[in-house]
Amino acid sequence: MMEKRDGLPEELLPAIRCVQCGKCSSGCPVAFDTAHTPRKVIRLLQRGWLEEAGRSPFLGFCAQCQACTVRCPRGVQVSEVLLALHRLARAKGWVRPDGFHRSFEEMVRQRGRINEFRLGLVAQAGRLPSHPLEDLLLLVKMLLRGKLP
Amino acid sequence: MRYLYYPGCSLKGTARDYEESLLAVAPALGVELQEVEGWRCCGASAARAKDRKWALCLSAATLARTQDLGMEILMPCSSCYANHLRVLTDLEREAGLGARLGLARPPRVKHLLEVLALDLGEEAIKERVVRPLEGLRVLPYYGCLVARPFPMGGKESLENPYSLERLIRASGADALFYPEKLDCCGGPLLFAKERVALRLAAGILREAQRLSPDCIVVVCPLCHLMLDAKQRAASRESRGDFKIPVLYLTQLLGLSLGLTPRRLGIHRLITSPASLLEKLGSVGAPYSSES
Numbered sequence: 001m002m003e004k005r006d007g008l009p010e011e012l013l014p015a016i017r018c019v020q021c022g023k024c025s026s027g028c029p030v031a032f033d034t035a036h037t038p039r040k041v042i043r044l045l046q047r048g049w050l051e052e053a054g055r056s057p058f059l060g061f062c063a064q065c066q067a068c069t070v071r072c073p074r075g076v077q078v079s080e081v082l083l084a085l086h087r088l089a090r091a092k093g094w095v096r097p098d099g100f101h102r103s104f105e106e107m108v109r110q111r112g113r114i115n116e117f118r119l120g121l122v123a124q125a126g127r128l129p130s131h132p133l134e135d136l137l138l139l140v141k142m143l144l145r146g147k148l149p
Numbered sequence: 150m151r152y153l154y155y156p157g158c159s160l161k162g163t164a165r166d167y168e169e170s171l172l173a174v175a176p177a178l179g180v181e182l183q184e185v186e187g188w189r190c191c192g193a194s195a196a197r198a199k200d201r202k203w204a205l206c207l208s209a210a211t212l213a214r215t216q217d218l219g220m221e222i223l224m225p226c227s228s229c230y231a232n233h234l235r236v237l238t239d240l241e242r243e244a245g246l247g248a249r250l251g252l253a254r255p256p257r258v259k260h261l262l263e264v265l266a267l268d269l270g271e272e273a274i275k276e277r278v279v280r281p282l283e284g285l286r287v288l289p290y291y292g293c294l295v296a297r298p299f300p301m302g303g304k305e306s307l308e309n310p311y312s313l314e315r316l317i318r319a320s321g322a323d324a325l326f327y328p329e330k331l332d333c334c335g336g337p338l339l340f341a342k343e344r345v346a347l348r349l350a351a352g353i354l355r356e357a358q359r360l361s362p363d364c365i366v367v368v369c370p371l372c373h374l375m376l377d378a379k380q381r382a383a384s385r386e387s388r389g390d391f392k393i394p395v396l397y398l399t400q401l402l403g404l405s406l407g408l409t410p411r412r413l414g415i416h417r418l419i420t421s422p423a424s425l426l427e428k429l430g431s432v433g434a435p436y437s438s439e440s
Contacts, residue, residue, distance in 0.1 A: 066297035100340035
């Protein structure tokens with residue numbers, strides 16, 4: 001990405017229009033669980049603290065639900081800015097993609113389509129699920145109902 | 150009416166009941182579907198998090214492949230729909246992008262809900278209903294991407310769409326007022342932040358439970374996975390006790406069109422639909438989970 005005004009890459013420039021009203025964060029479904037909110041990440045960008053913004057824990061929580069984008073009174077496409085920042089953070093090595101993202105990308109590159117069963121297994125590998133019994137039961141039920149593989 | 154049909158990865162996997170019900174309901178409504186040959190994954194939310202150009206190319210590939218057929222593409226998955234629509238809006242904004250992506254005549258992309266509610270219309274569906282689902286209390290749940298960020302059909306409300314309610318009423322059922330209808334199901338976070346994802350699903354289910362619906366109706370495979378398949382885990386995560394059947398819109402419409410639960414893939418639901426089928430049986434229609 002090209003460095004431009006205020007040292008921000010072009011895709012992040014819309015952040016400058018933000019007036020910090022907080023509407024994005026009040027409607028954000030995951031803000032209840034994170035140290036940062038969309039408003040705060042945008043503020044970091046406005047101050048030119050690119051790396052701090054890129055390392056914000058919020059980026060890993062954003063589900064791209066687009067609520068902030070459609071509610072911003074300044075027309076900042078907040079989801080797009082956050083996603084562009086996430087891409088930048090990955091390119092700069094500030095955050096590492098998790099197993100889910102790595103295997104998703106690999107599968108799309110190799111086969112052009114996703115096999116959800118394999119993707120689920122790979123993404124789940126090496127980490128204890130929060131509800132192992134429920135997950136096991138679900139796996140059996142999905143097999144019985146013909147939803148897998 | 151004829152459409153190209155882009156199933157997306159989920160409808161060939163965990164959401165095959167969505168595909169079954171769609172393929173059963175479409176001809177009953179006079180809609181002809183032709184599957185896109187050699188369709189490719191749209192990249193979901195993961196490709197966009199890696200590389201914007203790559204994500205654009207993934208969705209553009211299917212559009213380019215079909216542009217000479219001169220048909221509109223129907224997509225049952227909200228994520229596929231939003232990704233493909235994003236390519237189309239980017240084409241308008243960025244001069245020269247169409248040439249780079251090989252998209253001279255990009256086809257129109259429509260969500261299944263849009264085709265049913267806006268192209269076909271509730272009246273046309275009402276005419277074909279043979280078993281009105283009278284007395285059935287149904288919660289409309291849109292999820293995010295069918296409503297945002299692109300207004301459906303260019304005119305539906307971003308914050309308070311009403312298409313789903315109208316279709317539910319066309320089936321004879323009652324569409325309940327459900328303020329959480331546009332909340333996030335947590336699906337994209339299921340692997341990265343499982344607990345958060347389950348809490349989001351649980352929030353939707355808890356508010357749903359207060360309204361004691363007979364079922365929730367959804368139009369996206371990922372919403373369905375979170376609310377139906379993950380319902381038990383969401384119960385555990387939030388110390389709730391949810392037992393709410395979650396149907397695809399096509400399954401609900403199919404029931405009102407007189408199709409059997411088995412043809413609609415209702416036997417594949419993870420959360421038991423027994424209470425729903427029992428209620429339907431008791432209002433005089435011959436439904437059973439066996440048929």
